[in-house]
Each structure stands twice: as C-alpha cells, then as structure tokens.
Amino acid sequence: MTSAGLYPELDEAALAQFVTALESGDTSTLSSELAEEATQARGKVEFLKVRVPVDPAPSEPGVSVELDGAVCMPRGAGPFPCVVMPAPWTDLGWIAYAAQAAQLALKGYIALAYTPRGFGKSGGKVEVGGPLDVQDGSAVIDFMLANLPAADPSRIAFLGDSYGSGISLLVAAHDPRVRVVGALSTWGSLGEAFYENGTRHVASVAALRGAARNARLSEQTQWAFDQVQNSESISPEILGWADERSPLAPWCVDRLDRPDLAVFFSHAWHETLFPVNQTLELFNRLSAPAKRLNLSIGDHSSPEMSGILGLPNRIWSDAHRWLDYHLKGLGELDGNTVVSEIMWSKTLESHPDWEAATGTHARLYLTGPASGATDGRLADKPQNDWNTVLLTGTDTAATVADAIIKTGYAEMAGNPKAYPTAQISRTDAAVWAGEPLTATAKVRGTPRLRLTCEPSTAKATFVAYLFDVAPDGNASIITHAPFTALGATPGEPVVADIQLQAAGYDVPAGHRLMLVLDTKDPFYSDANEAGSKLTLSSPDGAPSHLDLPLA
Incomplete structure (x- = not known):
C-alpha cells in the first residue's frame, strides 16, 4: 500500500x-x-x-x-x-x-x-x-x-x-x-x-x-x-x-x-x-x-x-x-x-x-425462524424458545466493506456497496429481518445489541451487521460491530451487550431492516477454533434484542 x-x-x-x-x-x-x-x-x-x-x-x-x-x-x-x-x-x-x-x-x-x-x-x-x-x-x-x-x-x-x-x-x-x-x-x-x-x-x-x-x-x-x-x-x-x-x-x-x-x-x-x-x-x-x-x-x-x-x-x-x-x-x-x-x-x-441529534431507542426482539424459513424476525415482542447454531470460521457476503477506506469514496459518490442478501450463507450466518417499513425509519445515534451465545470452545468471535434491505433483496450497510469472548466455558452462555457504531441513516419506506451475524470478517481478528460452533439463543428473562435509536 x-x-x-x-x-x-x-x-x-x-x-x-x-x-x-x-x-x-x-x-x-x-x-x-x-x-x-x-x-x-x-x-x-x-x-x-x-x-x-x-x-x-x-x-x-x-x-x-x-x-x-x-x-x-x-x-x-x-x-x-x-x-x-x-x-x-x-x-x-x-x-x-x-x-x-x-x-x-x-x-x-x-x-x-x-x-x-x-x-x-x-x-x-x-x-x-x-x-x-x-x-x-x-x-x-x-x-x-x-x-x-x-x-x-x-x-x-x-x-x-x-x-x-x-x-x-x-x-x-x-x-x-x-x-x-x-x-x-x-x-x-x-x-x-x-x-x-x-x-x-x-x-x-x-x-x-x-x-x-x-x-x-x-x-x-x-x-x-x-x-x-x-x-x-x-x-x-x-x-x-x-x-x-x-x-x-x-x-x-x-x-x-x-x-x-x-x-x-x-x-x-x-x-x-x-x-x-x-x-x-x-x-x-x-x-x-x-x-x-x-x-x-x-x-x-x-x-x-x-x-x-x-x-x-x-x-x-x-x-x-x-x-x-x-x-x-x-x-x-x-x-x-x-x-x-x-x-x-x-x-x-x-x-x-x-x-x-439522537433518536429514542425502539426495542426490536430477535426471534427464531418460522416453520420452513431460515431467517428469524425483528419483532416488537420477545420470543424465547429458539436457538440457532452457526459453524464458525467462514466469511460470508456480509462484510464491513470491500476495502478499508476506499469503499467510503464510493459511498460519497452515491454508490454504496450493494450486499445481495440472498447470497449470505444461512449455515455460516444468522439472519433476522423486519417487516417492510410503512414510513422512513430515521436511525440517529448508537444502536445497541444484546445477544446470548454459547461457544462450543473457550473462544469465539462474531461480527454483527445492520442492513437496509431494498425490495429487490440488495442491501446497504447501516452499521456494525465485532465481539470476541476469550476464556469462555464451552457450552455455557456468554452475554454480548455491545454498542454498534453510531449512524445517521434514513431507511426508506418499503425497505426492511436486517440484522446479520457471522463469525469471520477480514477487518478483524478471529478467535474461533477450527470446527467450532456458536449457538445463539434468547433465554427467558433476558431476551436477545436490538435497541435502535429512531428520530
């Protein structure tokens, strides 16, 4: 470089x-x-x-x-x-x-x-x-x-x-x-x-x-x-x-x-x-x-x-x-x-x-997929009887950017990176999607994600991405954040309570919000061990959720 x-x-x-x-x-x-x-x-x-x-x-x-x-x-x-x-x-x-x-x-x-x-x-x-x-x-x-x-x-x-x-x-x-x-x-x-x-x-x-x-x-x-x-x-x-x-x-x-x-x-x-x-x-x-x-x-x-x-x-x-x-x-x-x-x-x-400048936090709960579906939902009420198992260590179509810094120049020119959400592997990523918006969602501030995960080994890394998905299935990234647990007890729950990066973003009416979580991104270190798994859940009394600041 x-x-x-x-x-x-x-x-x-x-x-x-x-x-x-x-x-x-x-x-x-x-x-x-x-x-x-x-x-x-x-x-x-x-x-x-x-x-x-x-x-x-x-x-x-x-x-x-x-x-x-x-x-x-x-x-x-x-x-x-x-x-x-x-x-x-x-x-x-x-x-x-x-x-x-x-x-x-x-x-x-x-x-x-x-x-x-x-x-x-x-x-x-x-x-x-x-x-x-x-x-x-x-x-x-x-x-x-x-x-x-x-x-x-x-x-x-x-x-x-x-x-x-x-x-x-x-x-x-x-x-x-x-x-x-x-x-x-x-x-x-x-x-x-x-x-x-x-x-x-x-x-x-x-x-x-x-x-x-x-x-x-x-x-x-x-x-x-x-x-x-x-x-x-x-x-x-x-x-x-x-x-x-x-x-x-x-x-x-x-x-x-x-x-x-x-x-x-x-x-x-x-x-x-x-x-x-x-x-x-x-x-x-x-x-x-x-x-x-x-x-x-x-x-x-x-x-x-x-x-x-x-x-x-x-x-x-x-x-x-x-x-x-x-x-x-x-x-x-x-x-x-x-x-x-x-x-x-x-x-x-x-x-x-x-x-x-910031909005009021609206809580969206992460639910399990409906029968026959692969994606969970971002819903206004919790659902605590589900879990999703990911194989770790494989990158997916969900990434921070194509290249450090250079992707930002395309964004300035009005050409943000397009993410084809259908190409995101549901074996290597967990996906939660909201319903199409009836009005523009004005994201103003710092979203916060609370999620329970159970690593199968003592170490685990995941990256969470929040997307704006157009009706054709292509998405733009709103924000993201990584998380790593070291020294975990295999099979025991770890609570990730993290801030995503602040955003000022308008999600148009007709589009959907989508939260994607995978376990590898070239921007970050990867603590996952070969062959390990990551189980995501939403236990009773501590439902997994996304707090989204909406103006």
Missing part, C-alpha cells in the same frame, strides 16, 4: 507542483483552481521552507533531529494568528497541506505545516502520537515564535487531518498556548480504535503499516503493531501504550476540557480506521461550550480530501469559520455543536448537542 493507501484521492504530484509554483511562479502544470491560488499567493504571501530542531529519543542521545516544514504567511508586520499543521500519516509530509496553508495565509494567518518525526524528510522515528510527538508540537510553537516576529503568541491553533489531528489534540492537552484545535478524521481512544469489544482491528494496523512502509518506525511502535496484529489478546502493556496516546484517556481529556480551548471535530459515519464511537465519546466528554462535530458520509479523511487538494470543501470551510471566529473574532456561529450528513439523502441536520 502506497502513502495514498490511506488517502486514495491524494494527488501527491499536484501538491508537489503547487509547492514548486509557490517558489518559482510556474503554474503551467497545475489545474486552473490551483494555478489561480498559487498566483494569488505569490503576490500576497511569503513562502519559506524550514527545519525545526527537536529533541532526540532517549534511546539515541546526542542524535540531531529536525522536522521538515514550511511556512506560508501574509506579508506585513502583523501580529497574525497562527495555525500549526502536523501532517497526515504519509511520506508526503507537510506538502499535503500546501494548498490549505496558502489559503490560510491569504486569509491573514501564519500557517506552519510540518512533517512529524519518522516520516518523509523529518528525522527521528514514528512514535504514533507519543510523548516525543507532543514535545515536538511545543518545539514547533517555540520555533515559530522565535523566528517569525509577526506571529501572535496569544492566538495559536493546531489543525490536522488524520495523524496530524491526533497529534494536535495531544499537543493542546499539554501546551496551554494552543487556543483552538481542528481535529479532522481523528481518534479519541487509540486502544478502542485497535481493540473493540475484545476484537483486534487487524486491518487497521495493516493499513497503517502499509502506508508507512517507507517511514522509520520506532521499536516500540513496531512492537505495538505486532501485538495488535498477531497476539490473541491485547496485553495491559499495549493498552498502556495506547492510553498514553489517547485524547480520551482521563489524564488527557481533563486537560482538553478547559474553557479557553475551542475544539472542532470532523468524522465519517463508516470510518474503518478510527471508528466513530470513540471520537464521539471524546466529543461528549468535553463540557466546555466551544466544541463542534461535523459527521459525514465516507471513510477516513475522504470527506476532507477535496479541501486538501485546494478545492471547495464543506469540512474545511467549516474549520476555517471556526478559526476565524475563535482566533480573529470574525463571523458568527449558529449555536449548534453537531452537524450530520444523513445517508443517503446527504441532508445536513444541525443540533445544539449530541443528545438532541
């Missing part, structure tokens, strides 16, 4: 040519939009490349480490508000922000973009938002204030996409000079992003490794990635490593929750790298009034990508308004903290908080 593996539409050549145009004035290779922006910037903006000295790793004392970066700033004495931009998880480094930095400078900001250690032309090794990355962020502020006399020390923001967003939050938690944060496609809990309901996100780590194949990973980073990919369970040491890098960790979230810090988040509903729930929890944990969350159709960084390429973009425009208001006192905010783009209408809904 190339660096563009996490960002399939990232046009590295165009951004590199844009930097060349800023230096030379030659716009002949650029699109008309980038050529116009480069020409404007050449007349009004000063552009310079920089090398920022930072501390070496403790294991490499005396080693000289510098971060590669660049500055776009207005001409004039200032003082100007400052935006520091740590680059995404790509060898392209700060160049990924070249167009955005020029736009910010044209609006009166000093924009300093830099490549985090271990990537591109920066020194050091990749620490995944570790303490050295946090120290580096403060060192970049020091460098900016020491070398750019027009920089206003009282008006500093950190703005980043993907890897740069997590670093931005962590730096803000440690350095009170940061007054505004823009965290686009970010993470809240790195531990939960890698390890959900006892299940390792092996595809996420594989994608990160593939995209960083030219980067220099620290030994600790390699060890952590190895553990997530290859160990049966996550050790306390790995969770401690993740906690140190998680804005949602108690030590960090309390520092972010300060009245003088304004935080802007953006995320995608079907995020496969950093699933939305852990970022949503971080957003809800912040009690300070200056926060905003923008939720979109797509996957990791895809809703923001056109803005990175210098094109008009809703997310980046919203982030710019956030900066203008909190750093320059310009414009007005609408008072809403949550804006969500609904699948598949693309309708934008605005709400004062997450609670107002």
